[in-house]
Amino acid sequence: MINFFRYMDKLTEVLNLAKSKGYFWPSYEIYGGVSGFYTIGPMGSLVLKNIEDLWKSYFVRPNGFLEIDSPDIMPARVLKASGHVDNFKDPMAECAKCGSKYRADHLLSDSGIQVSESTSINQMNELLNQNKVKCPNCGATTWTVKQFLNMFETNIGPYADNKGYLRPETAQGIFVEFKTLLDINRGKVPMGIAQIGRGYRNEISPRQSMIRLREFHMMELELFMDPEDEKAPALDRDMKLPLLHEKVMEKGEPELISPYGAYKNGILKSAWLAYFLEKSFKFVMALGVPESKQRFIEKLVGERAHYSAQTFDHEVFFDEMGWTEVAGFAYRTDYDLKSHAKETGQELVVIEKKTISTRKTIKLNEKEVKNTHKKDWESIISSVPESREDGIYCAGIKLSSNEYKIIEEVEKEEVRKFVPYVVEPSFGLDRLLLATIYYAYGKKDGRNILSLPDVILGKVVAVLPLVSKKDMIEKAFEIKAMLEKSGYFVIFDEKGYIGKRYARLDEAGIPKAITVDGQTLEDGTVTIRDRDTWNQKRIRPSDLLV
RNA sequence: GCGGUUGUCGUCUAGCCUGGUUUGGACGUCAGCUUCCCAAGCUGAAGGCCGCGGGUUCAAAUCCCGCCAACCGCACCA
Numbered sequence A: 001m002i003n004f005f006r007y008m009d010k011l012t013e014v015l016n017l018a019k020s021k022g023y024f025w026p027s028y029e030i031y032g033g034v035s036g037f038y039t040i041g042p043m044g045s046l047v048l049k050n051i052e053d054l055w056k057s058y059f060v061r062p063n064g065f066l067e068i069d070s071p072d073i074m075p076a077r078v079l080k081a082s083g084h085v086d087n088f089k090d091p092m093a094e095c096a097k098c099g100s101k102y103r104a105d106h107l108l109s110d111s112g113i114q115v116s117e118s119t120s121i122n123q124m125n126e127l128l129n130q131n132k133v134k135c136p137n138c139g140a141t142t143w144t145v146k147q148f149l150n151m152f153e154t155n156i157g158p159y160a161d162n163k164g165y166l167r168p169e170t171a172q173g174i175f176v177e178f179k180t181l182l183d184i185n186r187g188k189v190p191m192g193i194a195q196i197g198r199g200y201r202n203e204i205s206p207r208q209s210m211i212r213l214r215e216f217h218m219m220e221l222e223l224f225m226d227p228e229d230e231k232a233p234a235l236d237r238d239m240k241l242p243l244l245h246e247k248v249m250e251k252g253e254p255e256l257i258s259p260y261g262a263y264k265n266g267i268l269k270s271a272w273l274a275y276f277l278e279k280s281f282k283f284v285m286a287l288g289v290p291e292s293k294q295r296f297i298e299k300l301v302g303e304r305a306h307y308s309a310q311t312f313d314h315e316v317f318f319d320e321m322g323w324t325e326v327a328g329f330a331y332r333t334d335y336d337l338k339s340h341a342k343e344t345g346q347e348l349v350v351i352e353k354k355t356i357s358t359r360k361t362i363k364l365n366e367k368e369v370k371n372t373h374k375k376d377w378e379s380i381i382s383s384v385p386e387s388r389e390d391g392i393y394c395a396g397i398k399l400s401s402n403e404y405k406i407i408e409e410v411e412k413e414e415v416r417k418f419v420p421y422v423v424e425p426s427f428g429l430d431r432l433l434l435a436t437i438y439y440a441y442g443k444k445d446g447r448n449i450l451s452l453p454d455v456i457l458g459k460v461v462a463v464l465p466l467v468s469k470k471d472m473i474e475k476a477f478e479i480k481a482m483l484e485k486s487g488y489f490v491i492f493d494e495k496g497y498i499g500k501r502y503a504r505l506d507e508a509g510i511p512k513a514i515t516v517d518g519q520t521l522e523d524g525t526v527t528i529r530d531r532d533t534w535n536q537k538r539i540r541p542s543d544l545l546v
Numbered sequence B: 001g002c003g004g005u006u007g008u009c010g011u012c013u014a015g016c017c018u019g020g021u022u023u024g025g026a027c028g029u030c031a032g033c034u035u036c037c038c039a040a041g042c043u044g045a046a047g048g049c050c051g052c053g054g055g056u057u058c059a060a061a062u063c064c065c066g067c068c069a070a071c072c073g074c075a076c077c078a
Helices: A010-020 A042-059 A076-081 A104-110 A121-130 A171-175 A178-184 A259-264 A271-286 A335-344 A366-372 A377-382 A429-440 A470-485 A498-508 A518-523 A541-545
Strands: A024-026 A038-040 A066-068 A073-075 A089-095 A101-103 A143-149 A153-155 A163-166 A191-200 A215-225 A241-244 A255-257 A294-299 A310-318 A322-333 A350-364 A386-388 A391-394 A404-418 A421-428 A441-444 A447-450 A460-465 A489-492 A512-516 A526-530 A536-539
Touching (some): A010 A429, A038 A042, A073 A076, A076 A163, A171 A178, A241 A271, A259 A271, A294 A322, A310 A429, A322 A335, A429 A441, A460 A470, A498 A512
Antiparallel strands (some): A024 A038, A073 A163, A089 A143, A153 A163, A191 A215, A350 A404
């Protein structure tokens, strides 16, 4: 049952359409549903793959970055080291009378009682009860404090104490492989490692359809660089990004500023960060979200993750939900690599060699010397070569250039080891899918049209016999086979009135429909109809392949 | 997890307050006919033990309780 809102707003219509046309829907419906899980349908899978591909064309390929695929299950030690086990849980205080739950540390600090990171669960329990902190809901003063861990827990192998977690982000799978990956990248930074996969978070209350899921798709990139010399690509000086950064936060209006300007003015702490925001803006635009419906908002201290020195969220506006995060950009510094290095005792660094000075030596080609100087060769070889203005001399004899080689050797080099800094763009794929469909959805003459961008559904086409007659159906099948051979996903529909079939395809987002009619049987041409304009052109089917 | 609201074919809904034959309609879907270009026309069909479980009653979609799910608010979203 789909009844997300009490009235039919655009989001509800989009969610209904997403289900009926096979994009996505809530999972486990025949069991009554389980909150926080969605199934991606046939059309959704197609679109998801294309969004991933588009993302790679913006973030991975242009910079020669590498993509990996690491396990979903992580040993507890890894997430302990990364700080997730300690930071991914919250102390929850439960009121003994009404059962309301609050963050224990928030309750205490709101009552003027000092708490720190190191305040234990038991201490908070005592503090709450001894100071008779009142329940904001019912006024009672008896509390029980428990930990709520936001990660899914499991066991690795048969031993209960060998604990594992489903990864809350794909990033840690990259950090733990840093050493090998740096080798594969031949020791050089900047190095970008991308990963597309699932993440898992045991949310207390998943909400807003696909926005907060317990299991979700994410696309992450860890960019490792030298903080003293970022070597970021040139930043755009002309385009304007809407940045709701710390300094303009109070006004509530984003400042329109170029990526270059934002970096130069110190609004963005890293040039790579500026570069990725620029890319992200263009990427989300390519998905069909207008500029005015996007913004970047800075996460202030306290709102940020434990590992981040600066964070910007990329948000997309939905009429029903307001500004909604689709991507996060965290300046993770050297936090993660240092943590894993400390835990494992491994050295996770970049080794940079710089040549300070070189030394030239002259090496004689003895065979040549013997051939040319039959008489003097022994004294030439036993003497020290001497470099004069007009050439090389040995024992006072000038040598020709084929009798020696000049070799340049490193005399002194500087070796610098450093832990690289990390800038991380992290995208929520499910949210992007929702935003893409939301902004593609529209109406024309009372009909629904899903105007998905071509990059998202370009190689999908419908083949339709105009009327349900044997020879037309056969001809249409031929064309279908031909298109499939060249990589098209073909939808074949022979049933019912043509107008209805067009309408159905428009609503499902299929960009082109090829119709086989009477003339096709005579000269082989077909009509091709565009989803958005409804215009038709007569072409040869092979024209599509160009 | 707390509080509020809600849950009836795929979708939108009528019926619920005031228990009483097989829960009715529209759209969609499917089949047949028809049909040479935009949800057209004709005929027919499938699809709901009324979210799940229990209780009250001679009798429950309807009243009561529990659970699940969705939405809104709080909290949470590292």
